Amino acid sequence: MLEAQLGTRSLVALLGDWRNSASGPSYLALFDRIRLLILDGRIPADTRLPAEREIAGALEVSRTMVTAAYRELREAGYTSVLRGSGSVTRLPGRGMGPTETAGSGLIDFTRATLPAAPGIMAATEAALGAYGRYLGGTGLHFAGIPELREAVAARFTARGLPTSADQILITNGAQHAIFLVSRVLLARGDRALVEQPSYPHASDALMLAGARLVPVSVTVGAGWDMAALETAIRRTSPTLGYLMPDFHNPTGESMPEELRERVIGLAHGQGTVLVIDETAGELNIDRPGNLRPFAAYADAAQRSNIITIGSVGKSVWDGLRVGWVRADAGIIQKLTAARPAGDFGTPVLEQLVVAELLADMDEILAARSVQLRTGRDHVLGVIAERFPEWTPGVPAGGIATWVNLGAAVSSQLTLAARSHGLLVTAGPRFGQGGTLERFIRVPISFPVAELDRGLAALALAWQSLPNGTLLQSQFFADVV
Numbered sequence: 001m002l003e004a005q006l007g008t009r010s011l012v013a014l015l016g017d018w019r020n021s022a023s024g025p026s027y028l029a030l031f032d033r034i035r036l037l038i039l040d041g042r043i044p045a046d047t048r049l050p051a052e053r054e055i056a057g058a059l060e061v062s063r064t065m066v067t068a069a070y071r072e073l074r075e076a077g078y079t080s081v082l083r084g085s086g087s088v089t090r091l092p093g094r095g096m097g098p099t100e101t102a103g104s105g106l107i108d109f110t111r112a113t114l115p116a117a118p119g120i121m122a123a124t125e126a127a128l129g130a131y132g133r134y135l136g137g138t139g140l141h142f143a144g145i146p147e148l149r150e151a152v153a154a155r156f157t158a159r160g161l162p163t164s165a166d167q168i169l170i171t172n173g174a175q176h177a178i179f180l181v182s183r184v185l186l187a188r189g190d191r192a193l194v195e196q197p198s199y200p201h202a203s204d205a206l207m208l209a210g211a212r213l214v215p216v217s218v219t220v221g222a223g224w225d226m227a228a229l230e231t232a233i234r235r236t237s238p239t240l241g242y243l244m245p246d247f248h249n250p251t252g253e254s255m256p257e258e259l260r261e262r263v264i265g266l267a268h269g270q271g272t273v274l275v276i277d278e279t280a281g282e283l284n285i286d287r288p289g290n291l292r293p294f295a296a297y298a299d300a301a302q303r304s305n306i307i308t309i310g311s312v313g314k315s316v317w318d319g320l321r322v323g324w325v326r327a328d329a330g331i332i333q334k335l336t337a338a339r340p341a342g343d344f345g346t347p348v349l350e351q352l353v354v355a356e357l358l359a360d361m362d363e364i365l366a367a368r369s370v371q372l373r374t375g376r377d378h379v380l381g382v383i384a385e386r387f388p389e390w391t392p393g394v395p396a397g398g399i400a401t402w403v404n405l406g407a408a409v410s411s412q413l414t415l416a417a418r419s420h421g422l423l424v425t426a427g428p429r430f431g432q433g434g435t436l437e438r439f440i441r442v443p444i445s446f447p448v449a450e451l452d453r454g455l456a457a458l459a460l461a462w463q464s465l466p467n468g469t470l471l472q473s474q475f476f477a478d479v480v
């Protein structure tokens, strides 16, 4: 196994304000923070940590302290020590990792998903009827089967963005689309504009493609920092800008219409391709007006600079793993040509199921809106009652609320939540450089009983934070 090396400077940035967030000995605070970074994927498995001596120097702490923290990591199974290689990260045994929740009894708030929409079984039965038509062929449709490409294009057209089937590529979910677009559009060292906070797996994909990220802040209530966005686009001429105008994950913000036109104009002027992630774009709770796709705000020339990504993951069910890219036919051809290096297409049956479901999308989305409103209002009610120090965002749509904890203790709260049986993602996972320690993302997408179980665990974790930490940490303002 080839290990990646994590640089000292990178680790220090990821650690952020690690000292402030825990009581007890410093080595345990350092251990805890590195452990969280490994658990939530900010330090991937098989990464070689910096040498103890270097990290002690950079943090201005004693070597003995770092040695003790590294020993804890090793004993708890978060690193192995390889001869000549130092400490290499790994995920500890079953039931500990964020993805190993099945059967573990843990409540998982790290993935804000919705239960499957009714109608999938009926759609699957109907799809089986059409399946036979495909069995005589190769089954390989790199850009997607014709009827789903048509159906996705028709839905864009109906929503106000005229689209033809050759402008659609079917993917294995939106994440796959983000990865493919990043791989094709970016070269090592290119700049990519991202929101801060942003959807972490998109940032991961952009960085894997070699991008240098240029973060621009989005805040609850105030939304996009337009001045910063303008400066970032003009000064850095990013190759690509990855944005979630509706509904931004994790804040739930929706970009005002006049801002959309300005962003489109700016990006077009600078030759920046906008990659617009509308995975949660139709999960409207109470945004007024109709939800036109972002690219509908652009004129024909500007539109050729916009790539729209979507999926049925949140609207229908994540288990379908079907998403799409909408772009100019030339870009679709490029993406299709690049695809076989990674995969040969999306399963035909799932595509047929989604083609069936798209016909009922308005009905499905109306039901989603009711579910999400119930979840949001419930979460906000519980927070007001049990966590008076917190200031949650009130999302007009989407799958989560972005909560300001009033103190820079998100990592510490996340670790405490783990010991109360709840997996939840710490704020810094959504940003760059160890910021966002005052925030946590709380899903609104689950049924009320599950939300309650998670919130009860969160309340226990909150109460378990050492007295004084909260007061003390008020003095450490976060960057965002």
Ligand SMILES: Cc1ncc(COP(=O)(O)O)c(C=O)c1O
Binding pocket: 172, 173, 174, 175, 176, 199, 244, 249, 277, 279, 280, 310, 311, 312, 313, 314, 318, 321, 322, 323
């Ligand atoms: C903003 C955003 N983009 C993309 C994805 C990935 O979607 P999919 O499950 O369709 O791959 C998610 C999933 O949570 C998301 O929130």
